[in-house]
Amino acid sequence: MPQISEIITDKELEWIGRYIENPAPTGNERMGQRMWLDYIAPYVDEHITDIYGNVAAIVNPGKDFRVVIEAHADEIAWYVHTITNDGYIRVESTGGTDPGISPSQRVNIHTKDGMVQGIFGWPAIHVRPMPEATPDKSNIFIDVGCFSRDEVEGLGIQVGDLITYECQFKVLNKEFYVGRALDNRMGGFAIARVAQLLKQENIELPYTLYIVNAVQEEVGTKGAQMMVETIKPQCAIVVDVTHATRTPGLSTDKEGDIELGKGVVITKSPPIHNKPRSLLQEVAVDHKIPVQLAAVSKETGTDADAFAYAGGGIPTALLSFPLRYMHTTVETTHRTDVESTIRLLYHSQQKITPEFDFHYFK
Incomplete structure (x- = not known):
């Protein structure tokens, strides 16, 4: 051995x-x-x-x-749940996803034509109302750099596409594995x-x-x-x-x-x-x-x-x-x-x- x-x-x-x-x-x-x-x-x-x-x-x-x-x-992952008229994506969870960690995360959307990159947006601390400060499925959203539903769908994104976070594997202090x-x-x-x-x-x-x-x-x-x-x-x-x-x-x-x-x-x-x-x-x-x-x-x-x-x-x-x-x-x-x-x-x-x-x- x-x-x-x-x-x-x-x-x-x-x-x-x-x-x-x-x-x-x-x-x-x-x-x-x-x-x-x-x-x-x-x-x-x-x-x-x-x-x-x-x-x-x-x-x-x-x-x-x-x-x-x-x-x-x-x-764990997210699904594309709805696409808004002004080009944002609302999500549904698959597995024990935590909305609390989503704001500011980079994501990959798994479409039939390949990956589309996006980000979980979140209102800046200067302007968001405090009662709405806690992320949950009702207020988190993904931005893929579009202005309309048609533009989002033009990227090949559709309801039901899976979404995963984009992040790298790291080793901390030689012994701790992170990812x-x-x-x-x-x-x-x-x-x-x-x-x-x-x-x-x-x-x-x-x-x-x-x-x-x-x-x-x-x-x-x-x-x-x-x-x-x-x-x-x-x-x-x-x-x-x-x-x-x-x-x-x-x-x-x-x-x-x-x-x-x-x-x-x-x-x-x-x-x-x-x-x-x-x-x-x-x-x-x-x-x-x-x-x-x-x-x-x-x-x-x-x-x-x-x-x-x-x-x-x-x-x-x-x-x-x-x-x-x-x-x-x-x-x-x-x-x-x-x-x-x-x-x-x-x-x-x-x-x-x-x-x-x-x-x-x-």
Whole structure:
């Protein structure tokens, strides 16, 4: 197994940056999915796709016992909702978009003819009425440099076109990764990197491993629901993000005490099966991998729920990157947490066997 310093090389970091900057809004993930598949393809035996854009890269195909490691490919976005007579665009959300961060953001509008650039406008502080100072869907708008509806439509823009923020991937202080859609492109990178390491280290698994990058998580885990029916696995480990809670404005008493740089988070929750979760904790101890623990009282709000409650119940565990500023253009995670996730996934795949008994009792 490579040393931890070798898990995210300069080559990997360059690809991460391109992957994060490549837009893949919910319902239109195909460009990101193509990029991810090209990255992982040399390290797997085969792959499948479906009509909605889900991808499963497969290691050691054809075994009766099937394990999934999964992340989601999509990002939150906006839709063109209406075009005003004087040439502005009103928006509708897809996923958990936050109107509060929109003013002054640059955007790309995904039209059938290609990208059209625009900006979220906002009245200057000198002239806007204070009661209307809080951005929400009723008062935010996009300016594409036009004076009329006809001019906007002449650019190829129509109602229903998707809109994503334009921003760059950055590294702060060598260890902090910053950008749009780290939720959940970092998860997509992590599961693909596991495939690389399994191939590199010539690991032979006694089961078929499906490495799944699913679509439409941000609107209710829809892609995962499709893939669980397609694969029908015996076990799943889902990778997503969770809130890093030691930032101003958050309460660790309410949200739990989760820090950046202290390791991946293993969640306890009703959908999370205790046996694969315990296996992950044991592997972390055995290999001195830093982890943190979190508790969620009901469903996790991730694709883990879709796997856990499908097909009569699939034993499912959840690994989460701590993330600052979720659903903004400056989502932030830490190198240590990404690397600990990859290490934990890599080693845990070698502990799972077809003989593993997931029953609590018989």
